Amino acid sequence: MADTKHNPGDPRDGSRNRFGKAERDMVALGIATAAIIMFVGTGGVVVPQVVRSFAGGLGPDKALTSALLLNIALIIFGWRRYRQLSQEVQERRKAEEQAKLLAETDPLTGCLNRRSLxxxxxxxxxxxxxxxxxxALVMIDLDNFKQINDFNGHSTGDQVLRECATRIAALLPKRGLLARLGGDEFACVLPLDPKRPEVIDDLAVALIEAIATRSDVSGSGIEITASLGLTRSDFSREVGEEPADAHTLLxxxxxxxxxxxxxxxxxxFWFDAPMQNELRFRREIEQGIRRGIRLGEFVPFYEQQIDLASGELTGFEMLARWKSPALGVISPEIFIPIAEEIGAIAxxxxxxxxxxxxxxxTWDARLTLSVNISPLQMRxxxxxxxxxxxLVEANFPPHRLEIEITESCLHENVAEVRTLVTSLKNQGIRISLDDFGTGYSSLAQLRSLPFDRIKIDRMFVTNLTEDSDSAAIVDAVTRLGKDLGLPVTAEGIENKxxxxxxxQYGDIKGQGFLYGQPQPGNVxxxxxxxxxxxxxQPAPPVESALPATDPKAASQG
Structure with missing residues (x-):
């Protein structure tokens, strides 16, 4: 693997110096040194007296003899104390180095992690x-890696990631760095002679070819490709930015x-100047999100949910909208992924x-409110x-709230999802599986988790009358819902x-632009x-039934 050793400026060198001083414990060394000096002094007097006593002379002075024995005991104590301290320091150093290694590296691949990069x-x-x-920094993202996990299992996916890390590292120069940023993303950082930019092009070609080489994992051939993004630390000056740091390069x-x-x-692709507009826009979005949350610029809009058989309004799905005074109206498809990346989604x-x-x-008690939850909030x-x-602060009845979680959440940590779903269900909150049909959920997962509803992804509903595959999926999902006793909601109804x-599928709810665009609260x-x-009529007070305990402990139980 590429050389990821730390240079002399590594903060770990400071810990070694600190431990080195501890190993030379001044107290223990002082005691031993003083005892040796006193031993030499008293020994120089007592030993001749002992020799003379053998020749018939007077015996050694008892006080000096006791002092000599005490010096020997102090020497032994100081030496043993020094050795014990040395062993303790060595054990602590190993423990600290191990902890630092775990904090700086990705446990799956052994590469650096995002934090240490x-x-x-x-x-x-x-x-x-x-x-x-x-x-130069090379960003590597494996194409369609999710399908490998979905079809072959996460253990196979982990083996593929380790294999890709090994292949990438084998192509890097000695001073190159390799990090796994998370999921299926890697980053390579390496020094570059600005007069030889073709070195990185050659490396990029070699990386694409190496990753695309068919590999035999768990007895089955796995084929995967990668998309790469390249940049250099001096590009930031060419487009009028400050010298690049790791965050900017990424x-x-x-x-x-x-x-x-x-x-x-x-x-x-190499990053170039025209792409800088997108980078600047990204920075403005990040700053605007943090500012907008503080200033209340994010507001709820509501999309109607209709019982298709009766045409009756049954509730609304809440959709976040951002009207930024500085940036204008920003699409959720833009600001939600960015909010998740910068940790502001919660x-x-x-x-x-x-x-x-x-x-x-303030709505009629028959109307429900559906709310989408980010996968990050599920963690x-x-x-x-x-x-x-x-709910308690708003005095809103839990049974009128429906939480929608995306199907992709089921592939990340089913145990965590089950714990959270159970906690919410215990309060009377309904749980809906959103975007069903896009994430390859197994029947076992649907049966093991207490969902109250499944929602067909709008992609299939929108193409229902034009695409036979979409029609087949909608038909299969509605039949599955009936077999499992789960009500179904179809998103994306845009025409009659x-x-x-x-x-034709009977008891089913729907929503879409046919019933109108999402509207703000006042409308x-x-x-x-x-x-x-x-x-x-005001709703009865909502009382909390959740114990004020550590949820991690509860989930372990």
Whole structure:
């Protein structure tokens, strides 16, 4: 694997120096040294007296003899104390180095992890400056890796990742760094002579060929390709930016990599100046998201949910919308993935849910509120407590709330999902499996998790009347729902032809633009008022039933 050793500037050297000082314990050494000096002094007097006593003279002085014996005991004590301390320091050093190794490396592949890559890249940039070198970063994203996990299992996927890491590392120069950023993404950082940029092009071609080589994993041939994004630390100066750090390099390479994805995958792209507009826009979005959450710029919109047989309004799905005074109206397809990447999705989601609960508690008690949850929120062990707290504060009945989780969550950690779903169900909250049909969920997962509803992904519903495969999937999902006793909701009803086809399946809910665009809270309220669907009776107080204990402990039980 590529050389990932730390240079002398590594902070671990400081710990070694610290331990080195501890090994030379001044107290123990002082005691031993003083005892030796005193031993020499007293021994020089007592020993001649002992010799004379053998010749018939007077015996040695008892006080000096006792002092000599005490000196010997102190020497033995000091030496044993010194050895014990040395052993303890060595054990602690090993433990610290092991902990630091675990913190800096990816446990699956042995590569650096995202956290340690930044520091290692900074060191490489600093060292390269003195040598007249720049730093190149290669972002590697495996194409369609999710399908390998879905069809072959996660253990096979892990083996593929280890194999890819080995192949990548074998092609890197000695001073190159390799990190696994998470999932199926890797990053290579290496020094580059600015006069020889073709070295990176050659490396990119070699990496694509190496990764695409068929591998025999778990007795089956696995074929996979990769999309690469390339950049250099001196590119930032060419487009008027500050000198690049690891974070900037990753952003630039990430943008170039997505260009390779959009161009057909299994290829590489260099980051160039026109892409900088996208990078600047990304930075503005990141800053705007954090500012917008604080200033309340994210608001709920509501999409109607209809009983297809009766045409009756049954509830609304809440959709987050962002109206930024600085950037204008930003699509959720843009700001939600970015909010997830920068760790702001929980605050954003909780802010909009709290507003939605305040709106929905004034609706007729028959109307439900559906809310989408990010997969990242599913990993929060305190999410159930946070949600119940919002219900209590808004005095909103839990049975009127439906949480929608995406099918992809089931592939990440079924145990965590089961714990969270059970906690929410215990409070009376309904759980819906969203985007069903896109994530290859098994029947066993559907039966083992207590879902209340499944939702057919809009991609299949929208193409229902034009694509036979989509029609077959919709038919299969509705039949599965009936067999499992799970109600079905179809998203993406955009015209009467689709509606007519869906009504053939009997008891089913639907939503889509045929019933109108999602509307803000005030417009929704006015419409409900015109339909006499506003409640004039306050709901009974909502009481918390969740114990104030560590949810991790509860999940382990």
């Amino acid at each position: 930044a520091d290692a890249t900074a060191e490489l940039i600093s060292a390269g400056t003195d040598r007249g070198e720049v730093v 952003h630039m390479a990430d943008i170039a990599m997505y260009h390779a994805k959009r161009a057909g995958k299994n290829r590489y 605050d954003l989601s909780e802010s909009v849910i709290a507003q939605a609960l305040e709106d929905a508690k 929060d062990p305190w999410f159930a407590q946070k949600l119940l707290k919002m 032809e689709i509606l007519a086809r869906l009504m 929704t309220r006015d419409r409900l008022a015109s339909l006499d669907l506003l409640s004039d």
